[in-house]
Amino acid sequence: MNYQSTLIASLYEIGVIQFGEFTLKSGKTSSIYINLRKIISYPTLLISVANIMMQKMEGYQFDIVCGVPYTALPIATCMSIDYKIPMIMRRKEKKDYGTKQLIEGVFNNGQSCLVVEDVVTSGMSIMETTADLEQAGIVVTDVIALIDREQGGKENLEKKYRFHAILTLSTILHTLLHSPLLSQHEKEKIDQTLNLMKP
């Protein structure tokens, strides 16, 4: 088993990947739901994920990391403390009290930043984050996601940034399709989804 298969099995086993009927943020329904938040309850897996993502970035230079709110924040925190790279955070809304700042943390104009996301769909949440970072004078060079749902995010992001993903939805589905962990019913859901994903 390669590291991707091991990672997919771990994510499936803790219930990050679920089969059923789900309403997505976009209003669309999906028979597969990826809820990466559960990973916060599995510190060892969280550390693995952060390590895998940092290893993927070997050879690339960046001064700071920034997680996209909210699920990627624990992942970015873990990357930051394990590799001693300063982190910044983007607030979703400006505070109206205290020191008013949209980007929290310490940074200098022109510093390069790695943006960290858990699951990329269209790339919209990432774009909201990078827009704020850029307005603050930060240079976003790379975006890394744990999972690319292959719904246009990669294409959108690559217009402006280098985009890296550890897993794609089709890799996950193909791997699970051959896994002894899944029921026949779940495998049918996967087949269904893979058919819908065909161009």
Add this chain to the structure above:
Amino acid sequence: MNYQSTLIASLYEIGVIQFGEFTLKSGKTSSIYINLRKIISYPTLLISVANIMMQKMEGYQFDIVCGVPYTALPIATCMSIDYKIPMIMRRKEKKDYGTKQLIEGVFNNGQSCLVVEDVVTSGMSIMETTADLEQAGIVVTDVIALIDREQGGKENLEKKYRFHAILTLSTILHTLLHSPLLSQHEKEKIDQTLNLMKP
């Protein structure tokens, strides 16, 4: 220098403790502002803070940790991964899509929880978090904060929980008053604040 003095000096040096005129969340003005968010850009200090907080909890039992949104989240994440204790998170608002949950992460009914906060003022934000945790069947036993601003939070929290704090505002101010790091002007602000704090 004891560990408290070292910690206070580090927090001051990175600009977590600022002197000036600030409007607090409550609408009141304060000449001292504590912005712990900056700590995310200092991974080594963040790790130290998490370690100090976990050491303070030595001898206490809890199954899970939960950070109060938002500044305490990186601290709680760091405690969780360093000590391999599962983390949960409270959403500030219920999502209206996907799997609807107020508490994210994995937990069982009756599990005991350590709640982590960065700065306690009245204890209100903590109480909002503990209320949601308790409604989900989690037993909150202990609350730990890095800084207690000594504005009633301890008294409010101790009605229901064991409360632990690493630093109090008066410890910070008294320490800084004798620190070579501060200007005379800043020391005057401290004197002013200490006078206002007298019962």
